[in-house]
Amino acid sequence: MQRPTETAPLLDLSGVTVRFGGVHALTEADFVIPRGSVTALIGPNGAGKTTLLNAITGMVPVSEGRVVLDGCDITHLPPHERAAAGVVRTFQNLEVFTSLTVLENVMTGRHALTRYGIVASLLRTSGFRRAERLCRERALEKLEFVGLADERDTPAGELPYGRQRLLEMARALAAEPKLLLLDEPAAGLNTRETASLGQCIRDIRDRLNVTVGLVEHDMDLVMGISDQVTVLHFGHPLATGTPDEVQADPEVVRAYLGEEE
């Protein structure tokens, strides 16, 4: 499905370089996520996909280049300010708050949106109670969205793996982001779970109007749901296009299957 991209892209990385000592994990990478799209980032292991995600969310310092989200330069903001600016993520190795309940996890996602001071919480003012009620309602909506509402009072650490992935998505969505970044959301899921994940990601785009950036190895999932695919190779973008264009690109085929002799 082709989506309109006539407006400026939601996320625009230009010339981003990330170095770890002498190693260039990303070299002058340009990467764009159009507004309202599902954009996938693929590439062989070690191509720098997660590093790119980390550069967008502020978890690694960017040596050169710019990261622009919705017209704001966020290149040098700390992670928590980027979340407030509108980009949140999930993690490849789950980072669920295991000691909190499922609902508390999602309510934590609304931290920056739940605005009341320390004094208000100490004294349980009416403003506090109103904000907490709203926070709880919105969190429950997100749990219903991913289908975890029945588990709201379960300690998150007791959820099975696949459901913890859904919980992370609900928690990230609770922050009401403009851009949701998913780091290998299908890792460790079975075929059935992956299929429902795909539907869930489509719903995030179509029903919640949240743009999705996706790092994923499951090619069926990527090609099935993405509007745009960017292939990363040795820290550098190799090709960008629709799933069909990318699959037909000889450079991409070479990168994935190796040089023909």
Add this chain to the structure above:
Amino acid sequence: MRRSLRGNNAVQAALFLALLLAAPAALPNDYYLSICILACLSAIIAVGLNLLMGYAGQVSLGHAAFYGLGAYTTAICTTRFGLPIPVGMVAGIAVATVVAWIVAVPTLKLKGNYLAMATLGFGIIVSIVFNETVDLTGGPSGYVGIPRLALFGHVFDTDRGYYNVVSVVLALVVLLSLNLMHSRTGRALRALHVSEKAAGSLGIDIAAHKRFVFVLSAALAGLAGVLYAHYLSFVAPASFGFSASVQLLVMVVLGGMASVWGSVAGAFFLTALPEFLREFEDIDILVYGAILVATIMFLPDGLAGGLRRLAAKCRRAKVSHAKAD
């Protein structure tokens, strides 16, 4: 949605206060009352330390130093500088708070064992200052002549009167701590305990939250310190050294991590235990150690966790009993 009374922090704290105020009637003599006062003071610190350790997951091995800073500051202000007692008390809490703020900025960048080492070092430094600045603090032999607490023209010179004061303060500390932990701040602290990466990515300012809870817990230790000084009218460095810090830490762990009520239970348990072990005479310290080891072995999530499990068991037994009928 109306919350049940059992889940209401104010109701819990009010019941607790009633229990505290009624307790002295069951005590055989005033000696035990003074033990209870010290237990309340320890509970105030332990609750604060649990906010830092149990909820936010940041270890402090130097918390007795803040207790001492509060005690010495008000002692010196009210005697040497002749300031009114309320001013001395505010100054005591303020000094503990400001020092904590200064200490927090560099040390909270450290994690786990390194943070424990840094706070341990800080505690030792403060302890040395208490011992060595003899002109100011009286050195190892202590500081005498601190006035008993007097507020609004009333002098709290009986143990009973003082006990009422510390009971009210403890109940308030418990209430405010419960309220704070059941808010976005409490969720943020528990979240960053599990994963700083994820908490940061959701918009939680990790450094600010850690600094806040460290300073808050130090301020509570300072509060206990000023109440201690105006109760005993004598302070000595030995009460605020490394072993005192460890004692506070044990109260938190024994009571139950991330449980405000657990810390209160831990503080009372550990303060009262030596009194019950006096009849063992020479081996009392051995028995004390054995009880600690046994408690941690059989109640890994502390007294609070143990009570929770016991309550769940009773409920199940009741249900099956009702079914049998």
